[in-house]
Structures are given as C-alpha cells and as structure tokens.
Amino acid sequence: MAVFRAHSAGVRVFENRDLEASDRIARHLGRGGVAILDGPWEKIIRLRRTLAAKGASREALRNLMLRADAATPQPVPGLPALLRDGLVALDDVLFALRSAENTHPVEALGGSLITVHPDVLVPRSQPLIWLIRRALERVRPDLPPAPAVLDMGCGSGVCALLAAQVMPDAAVLAADHLPEALASTAVNAARFAAEGRIRAGAVATAEPGDLYETLGDRRFDLIIFNAPWVVAPARNRMETALNDGGQRTIRRFLAGAPARLNPGGRVIVGYSDHSGPRAIANLERFIAEAGLRILGRLSDRIKTHRKKRAWEAIYAYDLAGRE
Numbered sequence: 001m002a003v004f005r006a007h008s009a010g011v012r013v014f015e016n017r018d019l020e021a022s023d024r025i026a027r028h029l030g031r032g033g034v035a036i037l038d039g040p041w042e043k044i045i046r047l048r049r050t051l052a053a054k055g056a057s058r059e060a061l062r063n064l065m066l067r068a069d070a071a072t073p074q075p076v077p078g079l080p081a082l083l084r085d086g087l088v089a090l091d092d093v094l095f096a097l098r099s100a101e102n103t104h105p106v107e108a109l110g111g112s113l114i115t116v117h118p119d120v121l122v123p124r125s126q127p128l129i130w131l132i133r134r135a136l137e138r139v140r141p142d143l144p145p146a147p148a149v150l151d152m153g154c155g156s157g158v159c160a161l162l163a164a165q166v167m168p169d170a171a172v173l174a175a176d177h178l179p180e181a182l183a184s185t186a187v188n189a190a191r192f193a194a195e196g197r198i199r200a201g202a203v204a205t206a207e208p209g210d211l212y213e214t215l216g217d218r219r220f221d222l223i224i225f226n227a228p229w230v231v232a233p234a235r236n237r238m239e240t241a242l243n244d245g246g247q248r249t250i251r252r253f254l255a256g257a258p259a260r261l262n263p264g265g266r267v268i269v270g271y272s273d274h275s276g277p278r279a280i281a282n283l284e285r286f287i288a289e290a291g292l293r294i295l296g297r298l299s300d301r302i303k304t305h306r307k308k309r310a311w312e313a314i315y316a317y318d319l320a321g322r323e
C-alpha cells in the first residue's frame with residue numbers, strides 16, 4: 001500500500017501535454033516530489049514505462065499518483081481500500097488490475113471469487129479451506145462474543161475472510177511478511193464488505209513483518225495459521241508460502257503463540273503430512289514444547305504431486321494453552 005507523504009519538493013499536478021515531459025517529471029520525483037497525473041490512461045502508462053527505463057527508483061515511481069475518479073481501462077477492484085486523501089498510487093492501481101486477472105473461486109466462501117497477486121499463493125486446495133472452515137465452526141462456541149482473531153500468513157486473505165463469515169462479529173487482523181499478500185487481503189476484504197459478504201471493517205491488515213514482529217503487544221482469542229508445510233528451504237520470498245526449511249517458521253510461530261493468546265484462547269494450525277510422518281511428529285513435539293494442548297485434529301486427504309504417494313493427509317489442529 002502506498003504511504004502518501006508530501007515531500008519537500010511538494011505535490012504537483014501534471015496534465016495531459018505535461019505527461020510527455022518525462023524529464024521534468026523525473027526531476028520532480030528525483031527531488032522527492034509527488035506527481036499527480038491527470039490525463040489519458042495510455043499516456044500515463046507510457047510515462048511510467050519511460051521513467052522506469054530512465055532508472056527512476058521504485059520509491060520515486062510510487063510517488064506517481066492518480067485522482068480516485070480517474071478513468072482506468074476497467075474498474076479497479078477494491079479501490080476504496082487503496083485510497084489516500086482522494087488519491088491513489090498508480091502502482092497500487094496497476095497492482096489491483098493485475099490481481100483482478102488472477103481470480104479464483106472458493107467454494108467454502110460460497111463460491112466467491114478472490115483476487116490474488118501473481119506473487120501470492122493461490123488457495124487451490126478446496127478440501128483444505130473446508131477443513132479450516134470446519135475448525136472455525138468447531139471453536140466458535142467456545143470463544144467470547146466479538147472475538148479478536150489473528151490470521152497469521154494471510155496470503156490471499158482466505159482464512160481471514162472465512163473467520164469473518166463464520167464469526168460475523170469478529171475483529172480479524174491479517175498478518176504476513178509479504179506486502180503483496182497484505183494488499184491482496186485488503187483488496188478482497190474491501191470487495192467482500194462492499195458486496196455484503198462480510199461486515200465492513202471486519203478484516204484489517206497489519207504492517208508486513210516476520211510472524212508477530214509488527215503486532216505490538218496485541219493478544220487474540222483465536223489465532224489461525226495455515227502454515228507452509230513443505231520441509232525444504234525457500235529459495236526466494238514467494239517460496240516461503242509453501243516451504244519451511246527445518247520447520248523453523250512453524251516452530252517459532254508455535255513458541256510465540258501462548259504469549260499472544262487471551263485466557264481461553266485457541267489456535268488453529270493447517271498442516272499436512274506432505275513431508276512424511278516425521279514432519280507431523282516434529283509438529284506435535286513443537287506444540288507440546290510451546291505449552292499448547294491438542295484439543296482436536298480434523299483431517300482429510302488431498303491428491304499429492306509426489307511421485308511415490310497418490311494422497312497426502314491434511315490436518316487442522318485445534319490447540320489451546322495449558323489451563
């Protein structure tokens with residue numbers, strides 16, 4: 001998401017013919033200025049491409065802004081979530097348009113389409129999402145009214161949206177270390193709220209950060225983590241959605257969870273035996289080491305891509321702190 005700051009070089013509007021003066025705009029951006037672009041979409045896109053080719057930094061390009069009512073080639077999904085003072089960063093608009101081409105139906109969300117940034121994990125496994133929904137329905141009667149819920153590793157926001165549907169009075173905070181994931185979640189939450197599928201404001205997004213890093217001292221009645229469960233090193237940021245080298249992320253998540261729970265709080269962990277029974281034994285050892293108890297383990301089976309096995313088991317653990 002763009003953070004709109006007026007720098008010392010100030011805010012200037014560039015209209016129609018000015019949009020061809022890429023050198024002047026580059027100088028303005030180079031001084032830390034914010035440029036509001038007002039003109040035909042094609043010219044705006046050409047200008048951005050020219051500036052990028054001339055070596056404008058990512059940060060400078062983020063200071064290219066559009067008015068919220070500017071014409072785009074198609075409606076921008078989730079635009080209200082992107083607005084800052086009636087202005088929206090051009091890069092956020094491009095992001096939302098790219099995400100909109102990447103839509104996926106989710107049966108457990110009533111068949112609604114969710115939009116997913118190309119760098120964010122697509123929630124393809126419907127059985128797993130159903131499993132998380134069943135786990136949410138299982139814990140709901142034990143939670144206080146208007147529970148505070150954390151969706152750790154929100155990705156597209158599918159678990160946060162499920163929580164907001166299953167518990168319509170919940171205040172859900174979605175967290176992830178990838179800004180692209182938080183932006184996808186914000187766009188989907190804004191659209192679901194606009195369509196009346198969740199309560200407006202039910203899902204908020206945290207600042208990007210490693211696990212609990214950006215959450216201050218907040219505590220929750222329920223924490224959900226559909227964790228990366230392939231025990232292999234992640235070679236890049238995107239692979240952290242699936243790969244967890246040495247199971248270090250899930251172990252750190254579990255170790256930190258009890259301090260984040262309100263009394264009587266619960267944790268739902270989505271996991272799989274994709275990496276074999278040893279990974280499950282390790283997971284259950286980490287749960288015990290963290291001082292958490294297993295209250296239940298829902299399971300199902302999904303087709304696996306592994307050569308030796310046709311199926312793998314998927315689990316939703318229902319965990320509680322020690323009484």
Ligand SMILES: C[S@@+](CC[C@H](N)C(=O)[O-])C[C@H]1O[C@@H](n2cnc3c(N)ncnc32)[C@H](O)[C@@H]1O
Pocket residue numbers: 121122123152153154155156157158159175176177178181209210211226227228229240241242249
């Ligand atoms: C298996 S995906 C789940 C995505 C989404 N919740 C879903 O169910 O489709 C795991 C998510 O955890 C995030 N993640 C991995 N390591 C993380 C970390 N150290 N801190 C925060 N998020 C992390 C990934 O970016 C990814 O979005």
